Amino acid sequence: MPKDSEIISIDTATIQGQLPAPVIFGDWIMKVREFVVVRLTTRSGHQGWSFTLTRDGSVSEQINKSIAPVYIGTHLEDREKSFKVAKGRSYGSHSSGVGLRALSQVDLAAWDASAKLAEKSIAEFLGGSTKPMPATAIIGYPPASTPPDKVGNQVRDLYKKGWRRFKAPMGLNLVESEKRLRAARSAAPDAWIGTDLAWMFKTVDEAETYAKRIEDLDLGCIEDVFPPGNANMLAELRDRVSMPVWQGDEQGGAYYPEALIMAKAVDRIRIDLTCMGGITGGREIIDECLASNVDFCPHMFAHIHSQVFSAWGFDSLPIEWGIPWTGVDPYADSLYQPKILEGGLMKPLPKLHGFGKLLDRDWAKSQPHNDPNKILN
Numbered sequence: 001m002p003k004d005s006e007i008i009s010i011d012t013a014t015i016q017g018q019l020p021a022p023v024i025f026g027d028w029i030m031k032v033r034e035f036v037v038v039r040l041t042t043r044s045g046h047q048g049w050s051f052t053l054t055r056d057g058s059v060s061e062q063i064n065k066s067i068a069p070v071y072i073g074t075h076l077e078d079r080e081k082s083f084k085v086a087k088g089r090s091y092g093s094h095s096s097g098v099g100l101r102a103l104s105q106v107d108l109a110a111w112d113a114s115a116k117l118a119e120k121s122i123a124e125f126l127g128g129s130t131k132p133m134p135a136t137a138i139i140g141y142p143p144a145s146t147p148p149d150k151v152g153n154q155v156r157d158l159y160k161k162g163w164r165r166f167k168a169p170m171g172l173n174l175v176e177s178e179k180r181l182r183a184a185r186s187a188a189p190d191a192w193i194g195t196d197l198a199w200m201f202k203t204v205d206e207a208e209t210y211a212k213r214i215e216d217l218d219l220g221c222i223e224d225v226f227p228p229g230n231a232n233m234l235a236e237l238r239d240r241v242s243m244p245v246w247q248g249d250e251q252g253g254a255y256y257p258e259a260l261i262m263a264k265a266v267d268r269i270r271i272d273l274t275c276m277g278g279i280t281g282g283r284e285i286i287d288e289c290l291a292s293n294v295d296f297c298p299h300m301f302a303h304i305h306s307q308v309f310s311a312w313g314f315d316s317l318p319i320e321w322g323i324p325w326t327g328v329d330p331y332a333d334s335l336y337q338p339k340i341l342e343g344g345l346m347k348p349l350p351k352l353h354g355f356g357k358l359l360d361r362d363w364a365k366s367q368p369h370n371d372p373n374k375i376l377n
Contacts, residue, residue, distance in 0.1 A: 004044035005076040005117060010068040010106060012060040013037045013371035015364050017330035024144040025170055025198040032368075035331045036060055036102075037359060039375045040109035042076065048113025049358040050105045051331055052274035052301065055250060057098035059105065060370075066090055066099075067106050076117060079110040083280040096253030100277060107278025108304065112354040121307070121351045126279075128311030130348035132341055134318040136192075138300075140168040140180055141326035143198075148176070152183035154323065159188045164344025165318055167223075169196040178214055185217045194221035194246075201225050204236045211241040221246045221268065231263035244268060249299045252276035257285060261292045272299040279308060286312070300328075303335055303358060306349060319346060334363035 017033040024030075036059040040048040052059075070086040086094060086103055093099035115125035123130045137158050140151045155166055166184055171177040177195070184193050195214070201207040207225050223246040226233050238245045247260060248270030256276070257269045269289050273282040289296040297317045298305035306319045321338055322328025335357060339347040350356060364376045371377075 001075040001077060004042060004046075005114075006043040007040060007071050007074055007076065007110070007113075008043050009039075009041045010063065010071060010109070011039045011041075011373040011375045012063050013364075013369060013373070013375050014054065014060055015331065015376075016368040018367055019142065019327040019330065020325065021142040021145045021327065023142055023327050024172070026200055028198070033327070033330055036063075036105060037364070037375065038063065038105045038109045040071070040106065040113050042113055042117065044117065046113050046117045048109035048111070048116065048354065050108035050112065050274070050278075050304075050355075051358060052101065052105060053329075055098075055101070055275075057101060059098060059102045062093070062099055062102035063106060066093070067103055071106060071110070076110060076114040079107065079114060080280045082110070083107050083278070087281075091254070096256075100252055100281075101275040104273065104275050104278040104281065107280050108273065108355075111279045112358070116354040119353055121353060122355050123307050123311035123351075125354075126308065126311040128313060130307055130310045130351065131315040132345035132347060133306055133310060133315050134165060135163065135338055135340060135344060135346035136165040136167050136194075136318045136320045137163045138169075138196075138320055138322045138328045139166050139184065140171070141323065141328050143169045144172045146171075146180070146326075148179040148183040151180045152187040155184045155187035155191075158323075159191065162340035162342065162344060163191075164188075165192040165194075165220075167194040167196060167221075167320070170198045170200050174210055174213075178210075181214055181217055181219070192220045193217065194219055194223060196223045197225045199224050199227040204233055204240070207237050208240045211237075211243065215242055219243045223247070223270070224249055231259045231265040234260070234265035235263045238265060238267070246270055246297075248272075250275065257288060257294070257296075261288070261294050267295060269294055269296040270299045271296055272301065273304055273308060274301050282308075283312075286314075301332065302338070302346075303332060303349065303355060306346065307355060310348070321346075330367075331363075334360035
C-alpha cells in the first residue's frame, strides 16, 4: 500500500448550533442543535471531513474509544474492510444508534479523503456525476413559533424563487399543524407538499384521525408517524390512509430496513448516510430496497446526499434543504446554498475534490464548541 494513504489520525469536535427559538415537538424540546465534526488525516496530509447531528449521543467519545483505533494505521484503499472490522468488533454498540452514527462519520471522512487523494470529486470517485435534482424546502421552522400565516408567506416567497416541493413539521398542536399545512397548500396549489409528524403519535387510531383531517390536501407524504420500533403499527396505518407513508430518518440499525420491508409498512424508506453506515453501509440499504422493489430517498444533509445519490444514478430523488437560519440545520446553513433551476430542480453543487467544503470555520468557532485537538482552527 502507498504510504500516502495511511490514516494517521482521526479527530473530532462538537458544536452547539444556536437556534432562533427552541424546536418543540411535544416532550421533545431542542434548545440547540448539536453537531459532531470529524477530521481524518493521512500521512500525505490529505484530510477527509464529515459532520452530522449528534442527537445528544456521545458520538465523539465513541469514535475516540473504539473506532479510531481500528482505522489508524490502515490505508484508505481498505476503507470498506476497516468499516466492517470496526462494526464487527462490537456489534452491540456499532450496529445501531450512537455507535453506528459514529462509524458512519468515520466512513464518510475516509471516502472524502480518498477522493481528495485521487484529485476527484466524490461523485467522480464513485464512478458517476452530479446532475440537477428535485429540491425540497423544509418550511415552518421554528415549528412552535411559526404561525400559519407566516408559513403561507414563506411558501409563497419560495415558490416565486422556483421551489416546487415543501415539507412542514408538526406545529404546536394538531389544530395548528393542520392550519399550517392548509396555508402552505393555499400558497402553492400545484406544489408537492409533505408533512413530518416527528414521531408524535402513539396509536394507529389517533394517527388515522389526523391523517383523514388533512386528506383533502393531497399530501405527498406523512413521515415519521410513530417512534421507530414497531413496523406493524406503520403497516396498519398504511392500510387505513390514502397518502404515502415514509419512515426512517434516524432509525438505521441491524434490522433496518428489513423489518419495514417485511411488514410492508411504508411506501418509501428514508436513508441517511450520516448515521446509517456512511457510503459503505448505506449502499447496502439501497441495494436491499432495490432488491425488494421498495422506494427510497435521502434525509437532509444535502451536501452529502445530493452528490452521492446522483453519482449512484438516483438523480430523480428529492434532496432536502432547510431554510437558512430558521433552525432546521444551522451547520449546513453556513455552507454553500442551493441554486434553484426551472421546475424546482437544484443546480449541482460546485465540483470540488471530495465532498468539497464541509466546514465553515468562522461559523463553527462563533458557536459554543468543544474542540480538544483544535480542528476548527
